[in-house]
Amino acid sequence: MVSKVPPSQIIIRPPVEAHSVLIAVTGGCSWNRCRFCGTYKGIYGTIQDYAIIPLEDVLKEIDYYAEKNYHRYPVFLAGGNPTSAPTEYLVKIIRYVRLRLKNVPRVSSYAKALDLLRKTDEELKQLAEAGLDIVYMGLESGSSKILRIMKKGTNAESMIKAGKKALNSGIKLSLYVMLGLGGKKYSEDHVKGTARVLTEINPTIFRFRTLNILPNTPLWKEWKNGEFELLSPVECLKEERDIIENLGENVNSQVFNDHISNYCSIETPNIKEDREIFIKTLDSYINDPRIKNLPRKNLISM
Numbered sequence: 627m628v629s630k631v632p633p634s635q636i637i638i639r640p641p642v643e644a645h646s647v648l649i650a651v652t653g654g655c656s657w658n659r660c661r662f663c664g665t666y667k668g669i670y671g672t673i674q675d676y677a678i679i680p681l682e683d684v685l686k687e688i689d690y691y692a693e694k695n696y697h698r699y700p701v702f703l704a705g706g707n708p709t710s711a712p713t714e715y716l717v718k719i720i721r722y723v724r725l726r727l728k729n730v731p732r733v734s735s736y737a738k739a740l741d742l743l744r745k746t747d748e749e750l751k752q753l754a755e756a757g758l759d760i761v762y763m764g765l766e767s768g769s770s771k772i773l774r775i776m777k778k779g780t781n782a783e784s785m786i787k788a789g790k791k792a793l794n795s796g797i798k799l800s801l802y803v804m805l806g807l808g809g810k811k812y813s814e815d816h817v818k819g820t821a822r823v824l825t826e827i828n829p830t831i832f833r834f835r836t837l838n839i840l841p842n843t844p845l846w847k848e849w850k851n852g853e854f855e856l857l858s859p860v861e862c863l864k865e866e867r868d869i870i871e872n873l874g875e876n877v878n879s880q881v882f883n884d885h886i887s888n889y890c891s892i893e894t895p896n897i898k899e900d901r902e903i904f905i906k907t908l909d910s911y912i913n914d915p916r917i918k919n920l921p922r923k924n925l926i927s928m
């Protein structure tokens with residue numbers, strides 16, 4: 627049975643924020659149309675409408691953590707896309723976090739490209755000055771064709787503009803790239819488009835995720851009908867390899883594979899310096915008979 631829950635009760639966070647103080651700011655996702663995403667469409671047995679949590683409730687939550695001495699932890703402002711909320715509201719929350727919790731090493735949140743584009747440069751600077759250190763944005767693919775098919779609501783050029791805007795305002799940027807999102811049909815578009823967008827933006831960090839198709843998503847039916855073909859583990863690794871190989875010389879991002887959906891876990895603090903070894907390592911995976919024979923896993927809970 628699928629039930630509806632209030633905004634504070636589905637808290638999705640990046641793995642890197644596992645030990646952070648999680649403060650719900652928005653609930654649900656203001657877009658909620660991506661064809662591959664089941665987060666707010668019932669996958670956890672619950673659905674959640676988009677909502678901005680009242681300011682006084684968020685401040686009370688921060689007071690709670692302050693009273694319990696949750697100092698020195700990173701703080702993640704939770705919710706599908708907190709940057710959809712008004713800037714003034716977010717600035718008050720971030721300042722209050724910095725006031726009530728001592729020595730917070732990082733304040734972060736998810737951000738949707740369109741939300742960043744709707745804010746002025748001045749507003750993004752206000753968020754950075756208040757103490758928002760980094761935003762995690764789902765690029766998913768740099769191919770406009772794939773973004774359109776998957777109903778991401780943003781094309782490659784808007785992703786580039788949004789990414790540059792965040793970085794220019796002083797907010798660090800971590801992008802997610804979803805391996806296999808173009809299926810077999812658009813794998814080449816996916817590689818070329820994604821390498822191009824990453825090169826244009828040169829984000830602080832980019833992180834790989836592998837597409838898994840969840841039962842409550844529109845993509846599930848297409849996959850079951852045979853209209854969408856999942857990539858094999860080796861094909862996913864090849865996409866990653868080719869994205870790295872096609873990056874421009876300027877890209878010096880950190881790269882992580884910090885997700886259970888991936889078939890390798892290699893990382894680098896600087897892809898410019900480690901590009902060759904990164905590709906060599908991926909090649910060793912790709913040519914490993916054990917990986918070649920690995921069945922494709924499709925995780926339906928993560």
Ligand code: SF4
Binds near residue numbers: 658738764
């Ligand atoms: S992928 Fe992100 S933007 Fe798309 S529906 Fe899911 S939470 Fe919303």
